[in-house]
Amino acid sequence: MNDIHILGIETSCDETAASVVKNGREILSNVVASQIESQKKFGGVVPEVASRLHVEQITLVIEEAMEQAGLQPEDLDAVAVTEGPGLVGALLIGVNAAKAFAFANGLPLIGVHHIAGHVYANRLDGGMEFPLVALIISGGHTELVYMERDGSFELIGETRDDAAGEAYDKVARVLGLPYPGGPHIDRLAHEADDAVEFPRARLEEGSYDFSFSGLKSAVINHVHNVRQKGQEVDTASVAAGFQESVIDVVVEKTVRAAKEKGVRQVIAAGGVSANKGLRAALGKALEKEGIRFSVPPLNLCTDNAAMIAAAGTSMYEADIRSDMALNGRPGMELLSWSMK
Amino acid sequence: MIWLGLDTANAPLSVALVRDGELLVELNSAMGLNHSAGAMPAVEQLFKRAGIQPADIDAIAVSEGPGSYTGVRIGVTIAKTLAWTLDKPLVGVSSLRVLASNIFTYGVTISPLIDARRGNVYAGLYRRQEDGTLECLMEDRHMALSDLLGRLKKEGNPVVFVGEGARKNEEALKEALGELGRRAHFTQDLPRAALLITEAQHAEHDAVHAFAPEYRRITEAEANWRKANGEAREK
Ligand SMILES: [Zn+2]
Numbered sequence: 001m002n003d004i005h006i007l008g009i010e011t012s013c014d015e016t017a018a019s020v021v022k023n024g025r026e027i028l029s030n031v032v033a034s035q036i037e038s039q040k041k042f043g044g045v046v047p048e049v050a051s052r053l054h055v056e057q058i059t060l061v062i063e064e065a066m067e068q069a070g071l072q073p074e075d076l077d078a079v080a081v082t083e084g085p086g087l088v089g090a091l092l093i094g095v096n097a098a099k100a101f102a103f104a105n106g107l108p109l110i111g112v113h114h115i116a117g118h119v120y121a122n123r124l125d126g127g128m129e130f131p132l133v134a135l136i137i138s139g140g141h142t143e144l145v146y147m148e149r150d151g152s153f154e155l156i157g158e159t160r161d162d163a164a165g166e167a168y169d170k171v172a173r174v175l176g177l178p179y180p181g182g183p184h185i186d187r188l189a190h191e192a193d194d195a196v197e198f199p200r201a202r203l204e205e206g207s208y209d210f211s212f213s214g215l216k217s218a219v220i221n222h223v224h225n226v227r228q229k230g231q232e233v234d235t236a237s238v239a240a241g242f243q244e245s246v247i248d249v250v251v252e253k254t255v256r257a258a259k260e261k262g263v264r265q266v267i268a269a270g271g272v273s274a275n276k277g278l279r280a281a282l283g284k285a286l287e288k289e290g291i292r293f294s295v296p297p298l299n300l301c302t303d304n305a306a307m308i309a310a311a312g313t314s315m316y317e318a319d320i321r322s323d324m325a326l327n328g329r330p331g332m333e334l335l336s337w338s339m340k
Numbered sequence: 341m342i343w344l345g346l347d348t349a350n351a352p353l354s355v356a357l358v359r360d361g362e363l364l365v366e367l368n369s370a371m372g373l374n375h376s377a378g379a380m381p382a383v384e385q386l387f388k389r390a391g392i393q394p395a396d397i398d399a400i401a402v403s404e405g406p407g408s409y410t411g412v413r414i415g416v417t418i419a420k421t422l423a424w425t426l427d428k429p430l431v432g433v434s435s436l437r438v439l440a441s442n443i444f445t446y447g448v449t450i451s452p453l454i455d456a457r458r459g460n461v462y463a464g465l466y467r468r469q470e471d472g473t474l475e476c477l478m479e480d481r482h483m484a485l486s487d488l489l490g491r492l493k494k495e496g497n498p499v500v501f502v503g504e505g506a507r508k509n510e511e512a513l514k515e516a517l518g519e520l521g522r523r524a525h526f527t528q529d530l531p532r533a534a535l536l537i538t539e540a541q542h543a544e545h546d547a548v549h550a551f552a553p554e555y556r557r558i559t560e561a562e563a564n565w566r567k568a569n570g571e572a573r574e575k
Pocket of ligand 1: 114118138270271302303
């Protein structure tokens with residue numbers, strides 16, 4: 001069998017990224033130009049700013065990825081690009097760069113779902129064993145997906161309001177922590193001596209769905225009440241209480257889903273899966289059940305293009321192709337590409 | 341020498357291939373377009389009809405704005421990616437200059453207009469020289485239409501208004517300038533990639549990686565940030 005080399009491109013939010021992956025498993029290059037420094041002063045990702053920065057970085061990032069991989073365009077088998085979901089103005093920079101690159105070099109083009117990318121990041125580190133349950137947890141997502149086999153996705157739970165990462169960012173803002181807030185809350189939670197007790201939103205019996213808006217409101221109310229009394233907010237114990245509530249619910253639902261589906265492996269994906277508290281708690285709970293738990297290293301948890309190339313490789317092998325009419329799809333649904 | 345030209349700066353689309361001053365193929369449309377989905381299929385179609393390969397071209401010209409932020413970005417992203425991966429020179433041309441280049445009358449002031457809503461326009465002023473080149477009289481900018489019309493009235497020279505922004509503001513133009521102002525023919529309101537290429541041939545090459553649109557406006561977030569921080573300093 002010949003080796004498959006795929007160039008991945010990802011611009012769905014505030015990272016301009018390109019990567020070359022061999023056989024869907026081996027990273028030859030993984031270049032990420034982050035906009036965090038430029039977006040910091042606005043306290044979050046401003047879509048128009050993100051789009052402008054993507055245009056400025058896109059060819060440099062692709063060139064860097066190709067150079068680090070030591071490959072020429074003719075050595076590639078296809079170009080895979082994030083098609084959605086994400087910020088529409090940001091997505092279409094990657095999509096159009098990918099189309100132009102594929103057209104100029106006579107390469108097949110593959111549009112990839114961003115979340116499929118996060119899931120397939122695990123292929124780049126330790127591998128995927130089916131059937132599995134994937135917990136996708138990030139600034140835009142909190143989802144439980146069951147994968148019976150390579151390329152098949154069944155959504156079994158999702159958030160009904162805020163994504164977990166969104167709740168992290170909002171709570172961080174209320175606590176006066178810098179953007180992005182997730183890592184600060186994680187760190188403070190570890191430093192805390194005690195934790196404020198916040199509610200757990202388990203929803204109805206047996207549900208795998210999530211809800212974080214009630215928790216977020218509880219935290220905001222708590223902070224306001226303390227401040228109204230003229231007292232100092234104990235930031236660390238609020239952070240710890242918030243994080244405990246999130247982790248409790250996420251771990252309980254993930255483990256229950258894994259047991260019910262009888263999977264061999266649980267994988268975590270998305271920016272929030274970098275959270276140390278969450279990793280530790282999930283790892284411990286799954287170990288007790290004898291289920292393998294995998295979470296990729298930090299640089300593969302946050303947005304990157306290697307994961308897009310990895311998912312793109314599985315799609316390439318399943319003969320999935322896009323044409324020059326490929327467009328950015330901000331609300332794209334995660335669909336299976338394996339029909340077996 | 342074969343040029344590829346691409347204008348997606350506003351609602352219309354125009355793509356062209358020109359070889360040594362001879363137009364090979366040009367595709368133009370004003371309606372029903374989504375540039376993100378449609379620009380590359382148009383480019384693909386262009387090469388198919390001309391019977392040439394991407395690597396056969398020698399240079400790329402693109403409309404660099406101002407205009408629709410998204411539209412400009414799509415054209416610029418495609419153009420710079422092609423220029424980089426094919427290793428060909430890239431030339432950005434003002435989207436207002438491209439509109440102005442539709443007018444071949446000597447001597448008159450050419451006022452290409454792109455509507456920017458709430459009484460604002462993107463505008464520049466140009467004049468066709470006797471040697472055929474287009475001279476820029478006023479650099480492209482985002483401005484109130486009333487300010488532009490005031491300036492043109494004061495100057496008192498005959499003006500030709502061109503572009504979709506001229507069509508949208510027809511009444512205001514007539515009212516302000518009367519006999520002094522004329523409207524271009526409606527077919528001239530669309531950008532022509534072949535003329536974009538003509539303009540690009542007179543311009544210097546741009547650095548490909550650093551190439552970015554000429555938005556002629558900072559983002560709203562940046563404007564708000566500057567306002568907030570300016571005020572904070574004054575306190
Ligand atoms: Zn992501």
